[in-house]
Amino acid sequence: MNIHDIAKIAGVSKSTVSRYLNGGSISQRTRDKIDKVVKETGYAPNQFAQSLKAKRTQMIGVIVPRLNSFASNETLLGIETYLRQQHHQTIIVNTDLDVTLEINALYSLAKNKVDGILLFATQITDEHLKAFDTIATPVILVGQSYRGLHSIVQNDYEAGLAIGEYFGKTSLSRIAYLGVGEYDKAVGIHRKNGVLEGLKHFNKVADDYETTFKLSDAKERAKQLLSAYDAVICATDNIALGVLKAAYDLDIKVPEQLSISGFGGYETTSIVTPMITTVAFPYQRTGKCAAASMLALLEGKDIPYLQRMDFQIIEKESVDIY
Amino acid sequence: MNIHDIAKIAGVSKSTVSRYLNGGSISQRTRDKIDKVVKETGYAPNQFAQSLKAKRTQMIGVIVPRLNSFASNETLLGIETYLRQQHHQTIIVNTDLDVTLEINALYSLAKNKVDGILLFATQITDEHLKAFDTIATPVILVGQSYRGLHSIVQNDYEAGLAIGEYFGKTSLSRIAYLGVGEYDKAVGIHRKNGVLEGLKHFNKVADDYETTFKLSDAKERAKQLLSAYDAVICATDNIALGVLKAAYDLDIKVPEQLSISGFGGYETTSIVTPMITTVAFPYQRTGKCAAASMLALLEGKDIPYLQRMDFQIIEKESVDIY
DNA sequence: CTGTTAGCGCCTTCAG
DNA sequence: CTGAAGGCGCTAACAG
Numbered sequence A, B: 001m002n003i004h005d006i007a008k009i010a011g012v013s014k015s016t017v018s019r020y021l022n023g024g025s026i027s028q029r030t031r032d033k034i035d036k037v038v039k040e041t042g043y044a045p046n047q048f049a050q051s052l053k054a055k056r057t058q059m060i061g062v063i064v065p066r067l068n069s070f071a072s073n074e075t076l077l078g079i080e081t082y083l084r085q086q087h088h089q090t091i092i093v094n095t096d097l098d099v100t101l102e103i104n105a106l107y108s109l110a111k112n113k114v115d116g117i118l119l120f121a122t123q124i125t126d127e128h129l130k131a132f133d134t135i136a137t138p139v140i141l142v143g144q145s146y147r148g149l150h151s152i153v154q155n156d157y158e159a160g161l162a163i164g165e166y167f168g169k170t171s172l173s174r175i176a177y178l179g180v181g182e183y184d185k186a187v188g189i190h191r192k193n194g195v196l197e198g199l200k201h202f203n204k205v206a207d208d209y210e211t212t213f214k215l216s217d218a219k220e221r222a223k224q225l226l227s228a229y230d231a232v233i234c235a236t237d238n239i240a241l242g243v244l245k246a247a248y249d250l251d252i253k254v255p256e257q258l259s260i261s262g263f264g265g266y267e268t269t270s271i272v273t274p275m276i277t278t279v280a281f282p283y284q285r286t287g288k289c290a291a292a293s294m295l296a297l298l299e300g301k302d303i304p305y306l307q308r309m310d311f312q313i314i315e316k317e318s319v320d321i322y
Numbered sequence C: 001c002t003g004t005t006a007g008c009g010c011c012t013t014c015a016g
Numbered sequence D: 001c002t003g004a005a006g007g008c009g010c011t012a013a014c015a016g
Helices: A003-010 A014-022 A028-041 A047-054 A070-085 A099-111 A126-134 A156-169 A185-200 A215-228 A237-249 A267-271 A283-298 B003-010 B014-022 B028-041 B047-054 B070-085 B099-111 B126-134 B156-169 B185-200 B215-228 B237-249 B267-271 B283-298
Strands: A059-064 A089-094 A116-120 A139-142 A150-153 A175-179 A206-210 A231-234 A259-264 A277-280 A306-308 A312-314 B059-064 B089-094 B116-120 B139-142 B150-153 B175-180 B206-211 B231-234 B259-264 B277-280 B306-308 B312-314
Touching: A003 A014, A003 A028, A014 A028, A047 B047, A059 A070, A059 A099, A070 A089, A070 A116, A070 A283, A070 B089, A089 A099, A089 B070, A089 B089, A099 A116, A099 A126, A116 A283, A139 A283, A150 A283, A156 A185, A156 A231, A156 A259, A156 A277, A156 A312, A175 A185, A175 A215, A185 A206, A206 A215, A215 A231, A215 A237, A231 A237, A237 A259, A237 A267, B003 B014, B003 B028, B014 B028, B059 B070, B059 B099, B070 B089, B070 B116, B070 B283, B089 B099, B099 B116, B099 B126, B116 B283, B139 B283, B150 B283, B156 B185, B156 B231, B156 B259, B156 B277, B156 B312, B175 B185, B175 B215, B175 B237, B185 B206, B206 B215, B215 B231, B215 B237, B231 B237, B237 B259
Parallel strands: A059 A089, A059 A116, A116 A139, A139 A150, A150 A306, A175 A206, A175 A231, A231 A259, A259 A277, B059 B089, B059 B116, B116 B139, B139 B150, B150 B306, B175 B206, B175 B231, B231 B259, B259 B277
Antiparallel strands: A277 A312, B277 B312
């Protein structure tokens, strides 16, 4: 069942049907005729034939480093929801934190002629830049920023600052910061700098330790140093949960003997008892914003190169996000 | 840069290049020539032009009811990983638990000419059956089974049985089962029946209550009935977490005064303290199995109509999944 | 407002 | 083994 068949049945020409499909000017009578035939046959135009001409596929590619992280999934939810409403398809590619796969995904999505690519970046290498250059597909970075590329990021520095000041105001003085490597600019640098600066406003300092994004790594790292502190500020909620488990294993009471905080606003931090203070990032809205920015870009509109989302401190015991 | 350009540069005809691309018989010399040009230009054939003829798109559609559930995400991870390895793209459509959107998604993916559809079903209505019939695209059900349709499910009944017997063996006697509606056959019926049967083997019974999949609903429901029981078997881990929070609010000690169990093997249940006994379903493997079954189906291979995954009981405090 | 006519980029007979 | 020619389903001028 193709445009030709419909045209024949309706007694008009292919191009008239095409116009019908694409909102060209058509008399009410022929419109009704075609309408009827389309309804009866359940005809739907072949997307590939359409794409072949139109060069627009209504597909947006999304490259995510992992598919089992709260942040990714929530952001993805925001993206998919918005795109679906705007009649676009979401193609996802998971890279399992493998940079090579990430580069491949860029080329492969471009070859699939997606209209645009949303890249949940961790770091931007020369290979990335080369890929952006080679493929003619517009790319928007999510979660990291890079000069000259469209980026949507969490307000890591300000969020860090807020948490830093939050702890600054308390009477706690032996403070550790448990962060991640600086290869991740957003989390490893901006977030940390914010925290340290915030503490500084209250004439406090934190000892600076490093771990990975994995809960188990954080837990092991924490075990070595927990006894020396009465507060641990963690770079992510996941790390904070690792610290919490470590405290539990070492029989250190939270929050009586140790205060813990994270970043992210993961569901879990509100479930664990005691609750952990955290900064909630608006991941779903971030996703929506990214998707909307992409569609705007594709329509030739100007969008700012850097967009920062807002955030919110969730103090322990003060809210239940359900 | 299209097949014509390549042909011109290589000094051969379009059809020769086409054969080169599709493994037709070609002399070594011309193959080398074309090879060189393709490498130099970075030419990649237009997928849409290909699909227009070939009718195979190397794309698999996945319809999920939610994008913020551990089970969905893990299964999705399994699917995406496998498909990527097999050089297929994953298109996801989230339906937000809306049946109408689910039906739409079926038609829309078919129109997008995906090679196959993996449907995370909750219920199968007449509209579903009609859609399956109308679209010529193969569909595999994930998580629910339906007579005459290819399905991959968790072994809900046996898992329920195992948990039932697990509690049967204990000295606990005042037992509640907190489940979901029977519209969900897998969880609402099979899982429950298993539990009740397992308890029966030890001459025990459970009072049967109903809630939704939402943690907050479960929490509220639990508050009303917790005081009367010393064990609550929950249909999902999410529900179990709701019950745990309710117990916390009511100052009921877990596990001293109340035992709680769930189904799913969510990360969270191993983080909360005390840990909750749960049945771990192999979601990632389920996803991989679903994807592999689909590709097998598309190659014309025979696959069983019903495939059941295995499961594993995780007793509280006995493991740390990290 | 409508029909005719070229392609879009690729694949696939069919000759040579 | 290779080239020419037609067509996949649709869109976009260009005439009427």
